Amino acid sequence: xFAILLLMFIxxxxxxxxxxxxxxxxxxxxxxxxxVLITAFVGASLVRSQGLQTLLSVQQRxxxxxxPAQQIFEGMLLAAAGVFLLIPGFVTDLVGMVIxxxxxxxxxxxxxxxxIRLQSSAKGFHGSFDQDANQGSTFEGEFERKKDDxxxxxx
Numbered sequence: 802x803f804a805i806l807l808l809m810f811i812x813x814x815x816x817x818x819x820x821x822x823x824x825x826x827x828x829x830x831x832x833x834x835x836x837v838l839i840t841a842f843v844g845a846s847l848v849r850s851q852g853l854q855t856l857l858s859v860q861q862r863x864x865x866x867x868x869p870a871q872q873i874f875e876g877m878l879l880a881a882a883g884v885f886l887l888i889p890g891f892v893t894d895l896v897g898m899v900i901x902x903x904x905x906x907x908x909x910x911x912x913x914x915x916x917i918r919l920q921s922s923a924k925g926f927h928g929s930f931d932q933d934a935n936q937g938s939t940f941e942g943e944f945e946r947k948k949d950d951x952x953x954x955x956x
Contacts, residue, residue: 817890824891840894844886847901852879874910882906 825833855876862869878900885897899905 813893816892817888820891821889837889837891837894840891840898841887841889844894844897844901845883848879848883848886851901852876852883855879870914871907871910874913875906878906878910878913 821833821837824836828836855872859869859872859876862872882897882900885893885900888894900909
């Protein structure tokens, strides 16, 4: 994982610098800077509107008593899209814009949900985001009754 992060911190800026140099050479310095700023502002406003829609969807699912796992993952992806759009450069802007599109974002959220498993602090319990997987299952556990000190003093 460390190697992947290291490569990303080296590879992404090098690619961004190369693309910025190419675009700047083609259209000039100020139009290039203008495009970078426009994509940041447009992206930030799109992230805000999409984020509000996702938040409303989460609230609606919670009111219906359903687990909004898909919407939560999409919200995290929207936050990542916002970061990509605020990073100066065209490659990261493209990645951010693709994540902003509903269909690719939903597909990516489903993929991430299938790859991630939750572990509870309870010993031996392994949950997943699959809502139907645990229906009809029995979970065993242990408990211990403890008396309150105040009840002992009353008796």
